[in-house]
Amino acid sequence: MSVIHASRSLLIVFLAAPAIAAHSTSFDQVPRLPGRLQAEQYDRGGEGVAYHDADAINQGNGKLNTGDNPLSHFRRDEGVDLSFTKPARERFAGDVFVDGSAVPPGSLYLGWVQPGEWLRYQVYVMRPGRYRIGGQLSAAKPGAKFKLEFAANSASATVAIPPTGSAHRWVISANLTEMELVAGPQEVTLRIGEVNGFNIDWLEFSLVEESVK
Ligand SMILES: [Ca+2]
Ligand SMILES: [Ca+2]
Secondary structure, X not given: OHHHHHHHHXXXXXXXXXXXXXXXXXXXXXXXXXXXXXXXXXXXXXXXXXXXXXXXXXXXXXXXXOOOOHHXXXXXXXXXXXXXXXXXXXXXXXXXXXXXXXXXXXXXXXXXXXXXXXXXXXXXXXXXXXXXXEEEEEEOOOOOEEEEEEOOOOEEEEEEOOOOXXXXXXXXXXXXXXXXXXXXXXEEEEXXXXXXXXXXEEEEEEEEEEOOO
């Protein structure tokens, strides 16, 4: 009996080892907050570790963007759906802001989002306190929302995106929500809410009030 128990324990150790080792790492230099978080710079580590996506195809850079723009090669083999802002051309009005002005082309963004998908980001919070969250986003339909979870202080915030009328009509919003953050390395999980069809280019975290310790 003791031999069987021993081999079972070994089996459990072997099965558990890869799950412990699998942890996402920052795409590039760890973004510092206050500062900007680019949606397309989600962690490295792949499906189930750095993100969960509804399918393995990158609907933007892996499918739609067949041109020779070097941006179309950005993470095209990963399941997360990324594209980039484009000027007006034949049968496409181009990416514009809600006031009608053109969005600078070549800005990579997260799109084709679906409920249940998530992405992970390593960040470093420089100063503890209350942060205001803004960003450059678009939402074709009302009710678009996502959730931000900061692991180190178990803080989360639901971010509602004001409807812009089209996925290619963008808004830069300075104040979507506010949340308290502790200082130090943080792992952020961005969870897509129940309404799909919105885009996120970047999120900006600005310090409203520093915590006094
Ligand atoms: Ca996909
Ligand atoms: Ca971006």
